[in-house]
Amino acid sequence: MSQSSPLASVDKARLEQTYPDIFKRSPLKRMQTVAIVAALVGLFLFGMMWLGFSFEKLATGISRLGVIIGLMFPPTPGHLLPLYLKGLAETLAIALLGTMLAAVVAFPLAFIAAKNVVAQRAIHFLSRRFLDTIRGVDTLIWALIFINVVGLGPFAGILAVAMSDIGSFGKLFSEAIETADTKPIDGVTSTGGSTLHQIRFGIVPQVLPVILSQVLYYFESNTRSATVIGIVGAGGIGLYLSNEISQQNWDRVAFLIIMILITVAIIDWCSSRLRFAIIGRRAVI
Amino acid sequence: MTSHIYRLPDEQTAALLSHYGAAVAAKRRRALLFAVALALCTALAAWGGEVDLQKLSDGLPRFWSYLYDILPKLRLSHFGADFAEWFWNWDGWLWLLAETLLVAYVGTFLGATIGFVLCFFASANLMKNAVARALVRRSLEFCRTVPEIVFALLFVYALGLGPVPGVLAIAIHTVGALGKQYAEVVENIDMNPVEGVRATGGSWVEQIRFAVVPQVLSNVVSYTLLRFEINVRGASVMGFVGAGGIGKELLGSIRQFYYSDVSAILLMIIATVVIIDLLTERLRHHLLGIEGRR
Structure with a gap:
């Protein structure tokens, strides 16, 4: 050589x-x-x-x-710790319920928006644009709108998180459905299954793990957005955060930020563990 | 249909069937357990989140009427005049939109530049010093976990109202998000070119410039474009806390019930976001297509 x-x-x-x-x-x-x-x-x-x-x-x-x-140092909650903890619980509740509501609504929508289920160009185009439009509006804007509808408080936050996620979920789910393998569907068709049977036994088992993992991922990111939704008055820990900032209680601000960081880190850890368990370590993007 | 197929002896079939039954039962049990846990969490969350279906059923008609209210009153006979009235402040809003886009652009540029430099220090294959690597990674994590609106609130306090705090908030968040994604790209490169440059006596910087950057550039640009799109959305609400852009105008019109203004501004924001979406998607596909051909 x-x-x-x-x-x-x-x-x-x-x-x-x-x-x-x-x-x-x-x-x-x-x-x-x-x-x-x-x-x-x-x-x-x-x-x-x-x-x-x-x-x-x-x-x-x-x-x-x-x-x-x-x-900001040393960070301290003062005597408001119970209040903050309640805000944090509210934030988690907003993220969980908002994500679940969005998933429940987006699941059927996604089948309508998927090319291989509803082979109708006009419906496909319209539903996709509809989802895009919903997605184009930020969660905070939805929060402001829902405050006008159901009043101040966490309920408006839940609806806002759900609304902006319907757009993302609809798009992601329908993409998952479109990339599903056609062979199981053909199999169900060959045994005389109806369209509903094809969806239930041909598509759903294939897409469910992907969808679950995406829902978990969004729950994670919604925990983040639910922490700030309170800034406009839609519940959660953000309300206290913006209050303390405007009153210049910097040590409390620092405490709240640390609380948010720890919570997000815990949720991150739990949800990535769950996602690994659902779809296996390699497939996680 | 099954009669002519070779059949297993009954005892084997029974064993297989019982296995199958057990597997299905185990799966059902797990699903049930999952459902119960989820239901419990939901109930707890509903209680904590003050969910009130009464409120929703009261509110839902109000939602539709709100949507109806924010729609402009367009009459076919006076379409031109009505349309002009709907978008009465279109030039002002366009300027604010331009400001929003610039906030997103400058923030993305700043954040991407810093993130690009930092990503090499966060990649295990280029940075052998574990302490430095962990330090950079933890700071990127911090930048990415604190929501940008929180940074914006702090910066508005320190720098005063205006777009500058918005830019800085977006930049910091972008450093965290892009730094992580860039580092993942860098960790997946082919190390042979790096060794080649090192063999010719190249320094660390030269190794990165001539062996790493050419490999990662298209992915880096693609991630940056995606982040720019996200930042345009983020910049559209920066105005809620006084950090520049169209958000302040939108907040004002929602709070003061200037109904038709709300829909006009929202439409302009959505149109901008969708256009940016399409443009960046096309650019990204173009770039990745080049990558794929190589």
């Missing part, structure tokens, strides 16, 4: 001839890359200017932030 080392026979001219792209990228391509990067950076700088970034502002902001962070 070592005698016939390729290094001995390196011939730059021949290499250049074999791989012309690597040795001499066309100037046009090079210009293209430079232009794209320049445009991106230019837009970034323009945006900084237009949005009012300035060094003094950042400097004063950072020094003030330093003061705030200094005041």
